[in-house]
Amino acid sequence: MTEIPQERRVVTAIPGPKSVELQARRLETVAAGVGSTLPVFTARAGGGIIEDVDGNRLIDLGSGIAVTSVGASAEAVVRRASAQLADFTHTCFMVTPYEGYVEVCEQLAELTPGDHAKKSALFNSGAEAVENAVKIARVHTKRTAVVVFDHGYHGRTNLTMALTAKNMPYKQGFGPFAPEVYRVPVAYGYRWPTGAENAGAEASAQAIDQINKQIGAENVAAIIIEPVLGEGGFIEPAKGFLPAIAQFAKDNGIVFVADEIQSGFCRTGQWFACEDEGIVPDLITTAKGIAGGLPLSAVTGRAEIMDSAHSGGLGGTYGGNPVACAGALGAIETMRELDLNGKARRIEEVMKGRLAEMQSKLDNGDIIGDIRGRGAMIAIELVKSGTKDPNPQAAADLAKACHAEGVLVLTCGTYGNVLRFLPPLVIGEDLLNEALDVIEQAFGRI
Numbered sequence: 001m002t003e004i005p006q007e008r009r010v011v012t013a014i015p016g017p018k019s020v021e022l023q024a025r026r027l028e029t030v031a032a033g034v035g036s037t038l039p040v041f042t043a044r045a046g047g048g049i050i051e052d053v054d055g056n057r058l059i060d061l062g063s064g065i066a067v068t069s070v071g072a073s074a075e076a077v078v079r080r081a082s083a084q085l086a087d088f089t090h091t092c093f094m095v096t097p098y099e100g101y102v103e104v105c106e107q108l109a110e111l112t113p114g115d116h117a118k119k120s121a122l123f124n125s126g127a128e129a130v131e132n133a134v135k136i137a138r139v140h141t142k143r144t145a146v147v148v149f150d151h152g153y154h155g156r157t158n159l160t161m162a163l164t165a166k167n168m169p170y171k172q173g174f175g176p177f178a179p180e181v182y183r184v185p186v187a188y189g190y191r192w193p194t195g196a197e198n199a200g201a202e203a204s205a206q207a208i209d210q211i212n213k214q215i216g217a218e219n220v221a222a223i224i225i226e227p228v229l230g231e232g233g234f235i236e237p238a239k240g241f242l243p244a245i246a247q248f249a250k251d252n253g254i255v256f257v258a259d260e261i262q263s264g265f266c267r268t269g270q271w272f273a274c275e276d277e278g279i280v281p282d283l284i285t286t287a288k289g290i291a292g293g294l295p296l297s298a299v300t301g302r303a304e305i306m307d308s309a310h311s312g313g314l315g316g317t318y319g320g321n322p323v324a325c326a327g328a329l330g331a332i333e334t335m336r337e338l339d340l341n342g343k344a345r346r347i348e349e350v351m352k353g354r355l356a357e358m359q360s361k362l363d364n365g366d367i368i369g370d371i372r373g374r375g376a377m378i379a380i381e382l383v384k385s386g387t388k389d390p391n392p393q394a395a396a397d398l399a400k401a402c403h404a405e406g407v408l409v410l411t412c413g414t415y416g417n418v419l420r421f422l423p424p425l426v427i428g429e430d431l432l433n434e435a436l437d438v439i440e441q442a443f444g445r446i
């Protein structure tokens, strides 16, 4: 395994000449619908660094969208996945099973909230996990309606497009969408009309009222929510909101699904973000951080709900691929050994401290309307000076300025005005502080 020096290095323009050449080839042959945040082609990556084909070393504050929490070449992931690769690449778990799949399900039962009997099924992508959670909830409840929330994101397949709130770019032109999907308000504290302190109680009351009046609770199979909303802008539902919705689901025989695909696996400083308010979901969907970069996802939940589907009703050719399972076991081993929950909490402390300082001391610091998130899932919501009007231009300009200096950041949010930070949890503190220096300087350039 190659050890990449953990230092930022900018030796060409970004993107450099070799990346520009590859980008030209890519534009000839890769469909235009598949975009890239930064057309810098990767040579290798690990720890907190992405090294490109021109020899630049970028500080990674994206983790490939919250995936490489243990780094992009974590020792235990590489070791276990390589060994598995040499033994066999695939048999199909539905044809002849293998131990790695079972071990991942055992780990999921142990790590997810609640001490009830749990079972899991493994898939390839986050969207596929969400789709299967809906299948399981429907067959279990014999009901059809699915409730999701404003600003929610659940994927790009047909059903998960319907579940996703934001039209552009996820849904525009791709309909018609799956039926029996209903969207209700979420407690977005920063933008709640009567203030963040009222958001939890008022939004949950509104959501519950809409479910009762517009759908009928007895028709609802599942309520699906991200405990920290990801693509929608790193929105932490105001305190009290999640417990109220979970209780309502319980009282009405509705399957409560926590979509922890982005927020799970140490990202927020706990194994799962829903633990923060003591929520025990009926089902939990995981993917992204689970396997150190290999494609794997899961639905985990109450054994009696998971077992509602008949044999052969769930699965897929590649679901729970043995190499991906080996990667997951390596990633989980790394999370435990390096206490990545503790690391995530330290990242929050460092980042929130520095960002608050920028907000108060920089000339244009007041465009930082809100600093939020938990663990290594931190964001700033950018607004026009002296207002709460979304400022997507500032988010785009800041991202561009950071990229030019070798710091990879991502944007998100319903209004495109959120700069989000998702460093690998193994990033060194010096490197993190250097990235924050670059972000601070970027404010001077916009």
Ligand SMILES: *Cc1c(COP(=O)(O)O)cnc(C)c1O
Binding pocket: 124, 125, 126, 127, 128, 130, 153, 154, 155, 156, 226, 230, 231, 259, 260, 261, 262, 263, 287, 288
């Ligand atoms: C990324 C994401 C998905 C979709 O996962 P894919 O692997 O891209 O299909 C679903 N839900 C949440 C919360 C996500 O962040």
